Structure formats: C-alpha cells, structure tokens
Amino acid sequence: MDAIRTIVRTARRRIMMRDAVLRIASASVWAGAALLAVLLGCRLASAWLPVLGSPVIPWVGIGVAVASVAAWTAVRVSRPSDLAVSSVVDVKLGLHDRLSTAIAVADRSDPFARAAVEDGLRVAQDGRVRQGIRTACPIAVPRTAFFGAALMGSAVVAWLALPPIPVGGGTVQSEGASEELAAARAAAAARLEPVVRQIESNDALAKALGMTEQQDGERTDGGRDGDSAEAVRKEAARRMTELTQKLDQLMQSEQAQQLDALKDALSRVEPSQGSPVQSLAEALKRGDAAAARQQLEALAKQASDPSLDAATREALAKSLEQLASQIEKSAQGQDALRKALERSGMDSALASNPAALEQALAKADQLNEAQKESIRQAARAQRSANDSLEKLAKSMGQCAGQCRNPSSGKSGGASGSKDGQSPGEEGSQPSSSASSLAQGNQMLSEMEQLAQMMQDAQSARSQCAGGGNATQLASSGSPQRSGQAGQGRGPQGGPSNGGSTPTQETPFGTKSRKERVANQGGDVIARQLVEAPPVVGESRAKLQQIAQEISRGVEEGTGEDPVPPHLREAHRRYFGEMRRRIEQKTGPSSP
Amino acid sequence: MGVKAMASGPAESAYGGARAMHAAPAALQERIESVEGVREACAAFRSVADLLRAAIGRTVIGQQEAVEQVLMALFANGHILLEGVPGLGKTLLVKALGSALGLGFSRIQCTPDLMPADVLGTHIVVDDEAGGGRSMRFRPGPIFTQVLLVDEINRATPKSQSALLEAMQERRVTVGGETRDLPSPFLVLATQNPIEQEGTYPLPEAQLDRFLLKVTVPYVSREELVAILERTTGGPVAEFAPVLGAAGIAAAQRLARMVLVAPHVQDYAIRLVLATHPDGPACPPDLAPLISIGASPRAAQALLSCAKVRALCAGRAAVGTSDIAALAHPALRHRVMRSFEAEAGGIPVDAIVDRVLAHVPREWQP
Structure with a gap:
C-alpha cells in the first residue's frame, strides 16, 4: 500500500495547495475591495479616521499575510481523506477507481478484495500514473487572484495619488493644522481680551454682567486644549455673542431706563445767567453727575462759610431754592413713562396714576407679557428717577436754608467723604440739613456710577460690534493694539467712547440649512379660527374663474384643435398674458 | 481444462x-x-x-453498444427492452444471441388480438391412445424457452402484456392452477417501435421497470451499411456453433x-438514483421540474449488476464509477418519467440523464 499512499500524499498536497490558492485568491478579492474602501474612506474623511494615517504598504502586507494564514488554516481543517484524494486521482486519470477501491477494501481479506488491492498497487507503481498526478491535480492561479491583486494595487495607487479630501465638516490633520489652530487662538484672544478688559475695568459693570472670578479665569482664546481651529473660532464667537447679549440686556435694563429718565428730567433745568448756581445747573443739564456733585459740595462749603456777607448769602440761597424748585418740578414729570406708554398704544395719562396704570395693564389684551413687563419696568425706573430727583431737590433746599442761617447746623457735606456718607469732621452732631446734603451727594454719586457703568457697557458693546477690526488687527501681528479705542480715558477720567471703532463685517455667520424630513402627514392636533375682516367690494370670483377657464382652454385647444405648431406658443403667450393681468387685478387666491 | x-x-x-x-x-x-x-x-x-x-x-453488423448492453443484461440475469425504428436488426440481434448461446429460442409477434394463452400456453383435449379415452394436456406457449423475442411488445393488449411481464418477473407461469417453472436461463428481449403509436398500448411504468436495461438501437453508419449489404445480398450467411x-x-x-463493489462506488450509484427524485434534496433545482417520476431502487440494482458485468468484461475484479456512468442511460432512461414541461419542451430522457450525470460528481464526497 506504500505506493498508493505515496501517490495519495502527493495528490493531497497538490489538492490542498490548489485549494489554498483558490481561497487566498477569493480572500484577496474581498481584502482588496475592503482595503480600497477603507483607504478611500480615510482619504475622504481623514479627520475621522486618523489611525490609518500611516503608510498603506504595511497594511497591505499584513492583509495578505493574514489572508494566507487563514486560507491555509481553513485548508488544513478541511484536509481531504485518503479515499477522497484517491477517488479524485482515479477519476482524473481514468483508473476505473482502482486506487480508491484498494484503499476502501484494504482491510478485507476476501479474494476479490485482495485482487482489487493488488490491482491498485500495480496501477500505483506505474510510472505514468505518478507523472499523471500533476495533470490530475494541477495548481493554477485562478483569475480571481489577479483581480484581487489589481484591487490591492488600486488601493495603493489611490492612497498615494489622492490628496486628503475633507468631507462633511471634517478637517484634515496636517502639519499646518497646529499653525492654523494657533492663529485661530490668537484671533480669538484679540477679539475677546479688549472686551473683557473693558468690562473688568468697571467693578459694577462686571458684577452686573455676572463676570465672576471663575469666569474671569476662562481662557480668552476661545477654546480648550485639543480643540481644532474651527472649534476655537466657534467658541470665541459663542462667547462674543454671549457678552453682546448681556450688554444689550444691561443697556435696556431698569437701571439704564432710570438713568435716561434722570437725564431727561435734568435736561429741562434752565440755568440762570450770572447765578451762583449756574455751574451746578449746567452740570445737571448736561447729565454730568460728577461735575454736579463737585459743584454741590462747593456750594455747600460756600454756604457754610461765616465770612460770607448777607446779600451774597441771600442770593445764593435764592438761587439754590430756584434750582431745587426746578428739579422738584421735573420730578413731577413722567415723560419717559409717557413715551413708553405711547409706544405701546396706551393712554399716556396713565403715567401719573400708578394704580390705574396697573389696572390698565391687567386688562390690556393687545399687549403680551413681555410688553407689559417692559412698561412696568419703565414705571419703576420713572419712580426711582423721581425719588432721586426729589432727594436732590430737598438737598438743595436744605443747602439754601443753611445758607440763610449758617448757625443752624454744620454741613458735613463740604468736608465729607466723596460718597457723602461719612459725617462731617467739624460738626459735633449731624443735623438734618447735613443728612439731606449727604443724600444729594449720594444720589449724584449713584448717578455718576450708573452713568459710568452704562458708558463702559456702551464702549464694550461697540468693541463687540467692531470685532472684525480687532481680528484684523490681531492677524496683523499686533493683538495688543486691538480695542485701544475703548481703553483710553476721557477728559473726565472715564473711558472714551468705544463706539468710534471702525466696524467691519464679521467673517462668520449663520447658515440656513433645512433638515431633510419626510412629510408623512398626521392627525390635526390643533385648530385655530381666524376672524378675518369681511370682504367688501366687488366680487372677483367670476373674473378669476374666467382666467382659469382661459388657461385650461388654451392648453386643451392647442393640444386638441388643429392649431399649427408654430402658432401654439403665440396662443399660449397671448392667453397667458391675459390670465396674468387678471390675477394682478384680482389676486391669485380665490376671494 | x-x-x-x-x-x-x-x-x-x-x-x-x-x-x-x-x-x-x-x-x-x-x-x-x-x-x-x-x-x-x-x-x-x-x-x-x-x-x-x-x-x-x-451476423449483426455494427450496433456494438447494443450488443454490449444485451450481453450485460444476459450475464446480469435481466431482461432487455430494445427500441428502435424498423429494420435496424433488433430481431436479428436476438436471433444471433440465441444461436451463439445455444439456447432455446422463441419469438412472439405481438398483435392486438394476442391472448395470454397464446403466450403462456393452454390445456388442450388429446386422445389417450393407451386408455382409449381423452384427456387434458398442457401445451406450453412460446414463453417456455430460454431466449424469448417479444417483437413489438407495445402492440399487445395490456392483458397479454401483464401475463408476459409477470412471467418475466417470477420466472414461472401458472396455467390452469398449475405453476410451471420457466427454463433457466430465461432471457426476454422485447422490442418496440418508437414512431408508430397508433394502435399500440404503451407499457406502464411498473412494467417498464421490470426490464433491466432499455437499449436504443441507433441507425447504422455508412461503413456498417456497406457491410450489411455485402453480407445479406451476397453469398450464404456463415453458420457458427454455439x-x-x-x-x-x-x-x-x-x-x-x-464482483467487488467498493462502498464509495456504490454510493455513486445511489447518488445518481437519488438525483432523479424530483422531490428529493439531491435533485438539482433545474432538473426537478423536468422529472415527474424518478428512478426506483431497481435502477440502482440494474446499475450495479450491469456495472459488475462491465467490469468483468474489462477484466477487472472491482467495479468503478466509470462502469456505472456508462450504464446510466440504458438503466435510467425507461425509469425516469418526464414531466409535461419536459415533454412540451422536447427534452429527451437521455438529455435529462446527461444532466444528472453532470450534476453528480464521480469523485467520492464524504
């Protein structure tokens, strides 16, 4: 049986090799296709699949090796038996199953079985049979192998030839990415830092905007470590938008309206020419609270001066009383509230009656809640402004009284602290006049702080609007220059107007994108009856019906009637023009 | 010797x-x-x-394949159905076989008025010369022979066909309550004409199955026709001894x-037969619509028994799958019934058998 076993081993080896080649060829086709798909995917979305950014040749080698090992393992697992191999050889070489029969009956002892075994041995010892094994079990490379190799070659070529293509918002991770990221951080910092500094220069403004220390610690370059340049730009834009919205809210808040009401009321003060209080009146008329406070302190000091003669003292007292009277009169006005009511379509007379105003607001169906709240806010601001004006008027009246009777009490305002809250150094006991003067000083001080805050807010808002210029400056290599217009101090120590910074269109914006959704209809979940005004005038239904019939008739007529082809377009144009004119008169919709 | x-x-x-x-x-x-x-x-x-x-x-010129298959059926102890157009030597082949074997030879020419008694024999009244009376004596029919030629079997009525085919299967006949064995060996060679269908009674499938092989007698070639003319129109035909x-x-x-049949070779015959079963899992999907009735176990028996003879004829002591494949057509062509679709499409049975052979690999598959 050794001769038969030898032939079977040889044939089995060749059969397994052939099977392995076939499997490797099939695997190479699939592997090549998969590799091509993956590499093309990496090229198209390299930001999402950065792990395969290494050279492709090792991956191809690894794929071929794995496919070869897997194919050989599969062939080893499905190793054909001696009988199967010998049967193949018998059929291929036309041996009439001598070899396979000898193997199948090798363990039998009957004469026919032994004769069959000897017959098989004789065949196996034939040299022609041994040579015929090659033709019986050929090892040929199938066409699929060439196809698989072509796919892998295509993958390599695609990897080497195609440039990275970002798709769907993906960005290419290249050597220039870090430079782009740094530039984006610098641009973001250049835009954000001046605004933040402007806000932080005013404690009240920072507090009003909720700029806590933790938020102050946030990076002003608009991003976190590991973010892409696009993310940095988006984060900077988000923070800038947030600051802008906060500043807008502050500039439309109750405080701002109170300041506007104060300035509006004080603007009606008429300073008398040659009057001792002319400077104070002019400062009040300008809305310059700081100057007004200084003038008021100077007048209080002058009034408490015992060396002042009686005539001058009387003139000063009279002027102060007149100014106080004007201020008190202004405090009675409700102009800001009236304007707000008029804008909302309500009766402006309600401004003088808070209770009636509240009732009117409760019944005002034409206003939504936001509008009502805005009017209430205007009313509160008006009341606060009037209270402040009354305090100021009372303070001036007390000052006038002190001027007439300097011995009635010592004014602490002249030598008090800047905010007027500390008692005077000379007076042993603070009198009521000193208290009133302090209240006036406090009112002006608060007005000064409020005005300063609003001015800073306005400056910061202007810098926000002028971000494009700041970005441009930052990109030119001098980020420290950005926002310089907002950092300068004005002649009175306050910041200058940042709004003078030239503006430029921002490089970013919103893109309108419509989501692709399938309109599948559905149940009606709400209905609303609209009470439209009744249609008056001449009915247009007839005319529109005629227009529709004309349009339909033209289409049918040109399609069915014997209208010459070269005249059909003329027919359509003529009657189409007629319908267009009718619709211009009547409107496209039915009445 | x-x-x-x-x-x-x-x-x-x-x-x-x-x-x-x-x-x-x-x-x-x-x-x-x-x-x-x-x-x-x-x-x-x-x-x-x-x-x-x-x-x-x-005697018979050409028709080597038919002669070969007739010999296989003879040594496999089976009966043969010869099919071919008239004049191709079917009857001559059977006569020559009977002469060569030195066996008794009879012939039945089937006609529609053929009665079973004409085949099996009958009892007749004869004068008893010794006793002076009369007695019934059985007169055997032509079936009591060793080589029987049933010419144009499809012209006999089903009654006569069934009487004949019962004798073929049982190798004995029962007449008048008496059972008589037929001589051994008993070989029936029936012929039928495939083109003349009017006035015929086609054999039922169950009776067709009893023929071991169905041999198709083809036309002769030019050389064979020349030899036939020279031999039959010239001098006297040579006689030969059994x-x-x-x-x-x-x-x-x-x-x-x-003769030895290895298990994997026998498995090939089984796979061939199973592949003809239209409802079986081994039948190829494109073949199932063409077959109405598949081959019976007798087909596998015929394949193996004839394949053994074929191997012996080749001097081999074991059967090979090539022997079985060579006998697939005569063993299966009368056992595989075509469907209406195949008949309407003009697909012959041999083409169906070819497809079966192409579908079933000769290599052993575990």
Missing part, C-alpha cells in the same frame, strides 16, 4: 474460457477462492464475452454477482 490455458492467445483463450465456463463451473467456483483464481476467472469471463461478441458480430451453454451462462452470472 484449466483456466490458465486461456492465456495462450486471444482466439484460443476465448474458446478456452468458454469451455471453462461451460464445462467446469464447479471447478471455477473453487478456483476463485484465491486471488489468482479471481484473476483467472475475470480473464475467462472476458474471453467469453469477446467470443460472444465475435459470434454475434458475424459458444456458451446454459451452465456456462449460469456460472458467468454467479461470477458476475461476486
């Missing part, structure tokens, strides 16, 4: 083998207890087959049954 004497030369060995088969079947049976004896028996069988071919070939007797045929049949 020993079987070794057959190895001296082709003609001499053929006659020696025939004598061995004819004269000493018991001795041959003893000799095949060894490997050498098996080889000698195979060689003797091959010699006998060659001798028979040569003897038939003196080469194998009934004992030799029986010995050859026993030897054929002993």
